[in-house]
Amino acid sequence: MRASLFTSPKDSFAASLDARVKLSMCFGGSVASIILSSPLSLGLLALSSAALALNASRLATVLKVYLLASLMMLSALGCSALIGLAVPGLMRWDALSLCAPFLRMLISINLLLVLAMSTPVQALFKRLQAMRLPAWLRIPISVAIRFVPVFLEDCAQIRDAVRLRPGKGLRGLWRGFAVPLIFRVLYSADDLAVAAELKGMGQAERTREKLPGLSRRDFTTLALAACLLAAAIILQSQGPQFRPTSM
Amino acid sequence: MLHFSSVAYTYPHAPTPAVRDITFSLRPGEALLCTGRSGCGKSTLARLANGLAPHYLGGGMEGEVRTVGQNTRQSAPAQLAREAGTLFQDPESQFFALNVEDELGVALRWRGWEDAAVREAVSESAALLGIEDLLERPIFGLSEGQKQKTALAALLAAQPKLLVLDEPSANLDPESTAELARILLRLKEKGISLFIADHRLGWLSAVADRVLVLDAGRIAAEGPFALLRDAELRRRHGLRAPEVHDPRPVLPEAGEGDEAFFCCHELNFAYPKGKNIFTQAHFAFAPGRVTALLGENGVGKTTLARLLTGLERPQGGRVLAGGRVVKPRRLPRHAQVVLQNAGHQLRMHSARAELEDALPEGLAPGERRRDALAHLERYALQGLAERHPQSLSGGEKQRLAVACATVRKPRMLILDEPTSGLDGENMRRMADSMQQAARDGACLLVITHDLELMELACADKITLPS
Numbered sequence: 001m002r003a004s005l006f007t008s009p010k011d012s013f014a015a016s017l018d019a020r021v022k023l024s025m026c027f028g029g030s031v032a033s034i035i036l037s038s039p040l041s042l043g044l045l046a047l048s049s050a051a052l053a054l055n056a057s058r059l060a061t062v063l064k065v066y067l068l069a070s071l072m073m074l075s076a077l078g079c080s081a082l083i084g085l086a087v088p089g090l091m092r093w094d095a096l097s098l099c100a101p102f103l104r105m106l107i108s109i110n111l112l113l114v115l116a117m118s119t120p121v122q123a124l125f126k127r128l129q130a131m132r133l134p135a136w137l138r139i140p141i142s143v144a145i146r147f148v149p150v151f152l153e154d155c156a157q158i159r160d161a162v163r164l165r166p167g168k169g170l171r172g173l174w175r176g177f178a179v180p181l182i183f184r185v186l187y188s189a190d191d192l193a194v195a196a197e198l199k200g201m202g203q204a205e206r207t208r209e210k211l212p213g214l215s216r217r218d219f220t221t222l223a224l225a226a227c228l229l230a231a232a233i234i235l236q237s238q239g240p241q242f243r244p245t246s247m
Numbered sequence: 248m249l250h251f252s253s254v255a256y257t258y259p260h261a262p263t264p265a266v267r268d269i270t271f272s273l274r275p276g277e278a279l280l281c282t283g284r285s286g287c288g289k290s291t292l293a294r295l296a297n298g299l300a301p302h303y304l305g306g307g308m309e310g311e312v313r314t315v316g317q318n319t320r321q322s323a324p325a326q327l328a329r330e331a332g333t334l335f336q337d338p339e340s341q342f343f344a345l346n347v348e349d350e351l352g353v354a355l356r357w358r359g360w361e362d363a364a365v366r367e368a369v370s371e372s373a374a375l376l377g378i379e380d381l382l383e384r385p386i387f388g389l390s391e392g393q394k395q396k397t398a399l400a401a402l403l404a405a406q407p408k409l410l411v412l413d414e415p416s417a418n419l420d421p422e423s424t425a426e427l428a429r430i431l432l433r434l435k436e437k438g439i440s441l442f443i444a445d446h447r448l449g450w451l452s453a454v455a456d457r458v459l460v461l462d463a464g465r466i467a468a469e470g471p472f473a474l475l476r477d478a479e480l481r482r483r484h485g486l487r488a489p490e491v492h493d494p495r496p497v498l499p500e501a502g503e504g505d506e507a508f509f510c511c512h513e514l515n516f517a518y519p520k521g522k523n524i525f526t527q528a529h530f531a532f533a534p535g536r537v538t539a540l541l542g543e544n545g546v547g548k549t550t551l552a553r554l555l556t557g558l559e560r561p562q563g564g565r566v567l568a569g570g571r572v573v574k575p576r577r578l579p580r581h582a583q584v585v586l587q588n589a590g591h592q593l594r595m596h597s598a599r600a601e602l603e604d605a606l607p608e609g610l611a612p613g614e615r616r617r618d619a620l621a622h623l624e625r626y627a628l629q630g631l632a633e634r635h636p637q638s639l640s641g642g643e644k645q646r647l648a649v650a651c652a653t654v655r656k657p658r659m660l661i662l663d664e665p666t667s668g669l670d671g672e673n674m675r676r677m678a679d680s681m682q683q684a685a686r687d688g689a690c691l692l693v694i695t696h697d698l699e700l701m702e703l704a705c706a707d708k709i710t711l712p713s
Contacts, residue, residue, distance in 0.1 A: 146343060149387065154591070160558050161592040164579050165605060165651070172604075179594040183637040187590070191340035197303055198333055199343055199354035200325040 014056035014118035019127040021218045022115045025225050029111045032229055033104040040239050041232035042103035048228050049110035057117035069109055073102060143192060150192070154184040248409045248440035249273040249296055249331075254310035256291055256300055265291045266464040269310070275408070278431065278441040278454050280472070283461035284485040285642045285670045289444035292461075293413045296442055297333045298324035315408050329358065332402030336414035336668060338394045339386070347373075347389070348382040351401045358405075372404040376430060390544035392423030399430065410434065412443045416450055417667045420544065420696040421493065424450045446670050448475055449491035449698075460484050485672035491698045498701065498708040501538050507531035508569055509555070509582065509659045509690045515563030516547075516554060524550050528564070530709065532659060532690035537681050537704045540694045542711030548694045549586075551711070552661045555692075556584045568658060582659035587667065589648035593636035598628055598647055601636050605651035618654065625683070626650045627676055642669045646677065653684050660684055661692045666700045678704035 014022070029049060036042055053062055077098075115124075128141050158180045167173040214222075255267040266288040273279050281289050294300040298319045301308045312319040315330035335341050344350040351369040360368070373379045376396045381389065389397060395415060402410060416424045424447070431441060431454045443451065452472055460468040460475075462484050468474060475481065475489040510531040517523045524547040532538060540548050553559040555566060557578030565572045568581040585592070595601040602619035610618065623629045626646040631639060636647055645665060652660055662681070666674045674697070681704045685691045692709075695701060701708075 146345075149345075157586065157588060157591040160553075160586070163558060164556060164583060165592065165655075166579075167594075168604070168608075175594050179637070180591050183590065188340075192343070194299060194303065195341040195343050197299070197324050198297065198328045198341070200328060200358045201343075 012055050012118060014052055014114050016217060017118070017221055018214050018218045019115075019119050019124045020131065021214065021221055022111075022119060023124075023127070024222065026111045026115055028225065028229060029107050032232060033107045036232055036236050037100050038236040038239060038241075039099050039103065041236040042100060042107065044232050044235060045228065046103045046106045046110065049107050049114070053110040053113040053117075056114045061117065062113060065109055065113060066106075069105055073105065143196065146192060147189065150188045151185065154181065154188060158184070248275055248277075248315055249279075249442055250311075250313040251292070251295070252311045252313075254295060254308070254312055256295055256309075257307045258291075258300075259305040261306070264464060266295075266461070268465055271459060271466070271469070273409070273440050273442060275440055276435050276438045277456050278435055278443060278451075279457050279459060280448070280451050280455035281442065281444045281459045281461060282446060282448060282475075282486060283467070283670070285446075285668070285673060286640055287461040287484075288464040289461060290413055291464075293333065293411045293442065293444050295319065296409075296411045297331055298322060298327040328354075329405065330407055331409040331411060332405060332407040333411045334395075334398055334402060334413065334415050336417045338398035341398060342386050342394075344386065346383065346385050347378065347397050350386055350397055351382075351404050354401060354405060368404040368406070372400040375403060375433075376400045390423075391418040392420065392426070392544065395419060395423065395427065396430075399427075403434075407439065409440045409442065412441065412445075414445050414668060415443065416445060416447045418664070418696075421698055424696075428454050446487055446668065446674075447491075447697075447699075448487050448489045452489060460486070481671065485670045487671035487674065487699060492702060493698055494702040494705070495539075495541060495698075495708065498539060498705060501531070501533070501536070501707040501709050506533045508534045509567070511555065511561075511564060511566045513564040514554065514561050514566075516550065516559065516561045518550075525554075525561075525564075530555075532692060534658070534688050534690050535685050536706045537685050537691040537693060539701050539705040539708040540692055540711070541708050543713050546711040546713055548711060549663060552584045552663060552692070552694060555659060555661060556582045558584070581657060582661065583652040583655060583657040584661040585645075585648045585652050585663060585665060587664045589641075589644040590637060592648045592651065593644060596635060597633045598623060598636055598639070599632040601647060601651055602654055605654050607655060622650045622654050625680055627673070642673055645669065646673065649677070649680070653680070653689075656687070657689060659690045659692070661694070663694045664696070665693065666695065666697045671699075674700055675703065 029045065032045060033042065036045070050062075124145055128145065158177055161180065162173065162176040165176070167176040250272045251269045254269040255264045257264040269292065271279070281292055283289055291300065294304065295308070295312050296314055296319075298314065300306060302319075302324050308320070314322075314327050317327060317330070319327060333341075342350050344353045348369060351372060352365045355365045355368060369382075370379070373382060376399060378393065378396050378400055381393060381397065384393075386394070386397065395418070399410075415427060419427060428450050431443075435441065435454070441454070443455065445451065455472050458468075458470060458472055458474050459466055460480070467484055468480060472489070475486065480486070481488070510529070512529055514525045514528040514530070515523070516525045530551070540551065542548050550559065554561055555578065557575035560575045566575070566578060567573065568578075573581060593601055595604050599616075599619050602622050603615050606615050606618055620629065620632065623632050626649065628643065628647060628650065631643060636644065639647065645668070649662060649665055652662075665681075666677050669677060678700055681691055681693065693700070693705065
């Protein structure tokens, strides 16, 4: 089984940042992408987060993830088009309303890539345990993070099983993956819940472990991220206003 | 330390109790071995002792269980776990941190221990089990023996008075099992009580003070360890042998004879950024023989199985079947492997459908059904034909996965720990069916730590160097 999501993150600026900084950027970026709607503001955040994502991971990885996101976006557009055919009055196609959700998704993807590709799970897990988060927030996050390597290992073993005994047709392929995966997910989740129960998770109010302080590089990055966020908010309120244009 | 008084327990939605009329006591520093057929209720007693039943699992309980003086009905599992630690068959399933040091301290931190006290307890229990050099290591890179020690050390760090061990030897090699026995003896001397549920008996001859034999949820026999030397009792309750001889020194090394059907030449393999596993290695497997693949953990036993079945691509060398070079992606047509976690390989809605799906194409529906039922019978699964494969027990899943692999009539069949968690009766049945598959013309390679299986089924061995 793998030791972490990405056992040896590449030596990069993003990898040298504390996990707390990256978590804060993820949180801040997600909130900003919900609040902001101006393509200029969202574009600024998307560009800057893309630069960091490229620093954290290989270009090929970023492109693969973008491709997947584009496919998801296209299938969403396809569904919208079908609804538009059935109820024409419901759909309004314009460049602006398509651009904003795409940029929002891009920001979230970039920031998650930074977190996932440059942070060993162990570091993330430890920070979450030691942060002064309330138990109702810390426990589900910790369980989810602990669950990821188990899930990936299950996926790898099921892929091997399908290669050994290929499914007959699409249905067989789907069955070969979906049925064992659903059961493994349930069993693994149950095992983790039992382990958490027996270890007394959530019994003490909070952990007593002390965290190391943030470095100068961490503070500088946080300050830069705050400046970018402020610039994006200013662009939204003071910058040019865009009118919807029909496609 | 542990007291069961007229206990009966029924799992939710189950028509009958899993255990009933259970009464026994365990004194401080005493070790009680609980054994019996698969599904006889051993694990249920362990779950009743640590409070998972009924608190976590639900279901109905009668009678009273007292664990280290606490009535388990009134105390939550987390509260009971402060005094009574539980070690499961697969220690990995109970890990919550990702490196050894954190794992040893995580439960203490969650219980609110101060940092200094956690550090002291962690280093004490690591020293007790001799794993100080592992503290910085990631959990998932450990061998099975190291994982078991880590899980045990994590329990001991909390200074329990009782340990509940559910099939602790199932994934261990004979050397690690012997070391576990020595550790348990030391714990007994420290006054810790042990409740051990296990199929494998030989390693516990010096540890267990008393034995409980369960059958269909009831206590069928109780007494000293010598009780297990009664062959009739063992046969009646499907038990394994109380003394196990190590056949490894006397098993001959498999030769490279002309009769080899399946072989690999000049095999080179290394994991990315990892050490070389195989360099210019040669292996040959003759049909009609069951060969044991031996070697320490991490020497590449499972990797060889994956290479032979095309799940990994070698960096150099070739695999031949019947004298012809076979590309890795075509290898599954000739070779099948049943991996340790058999549940991953089961996908259909019933055991019968699973076998029918595994059968080669081109059979008439009637023939398909007949073949499937014949294989279910061969692996003693006929009573479970319509059960969902994922609802079967670990041992039943294992047997079904092996049946699905043999039904495809591969020329090479590799089994990875096929008897882990199997009782004596099913272990012997597995040995018989392996020999039958070999008689049918397959090359059988078995990766196993089970000395009893080796003695019963294996004709020769391949030992991978450390």
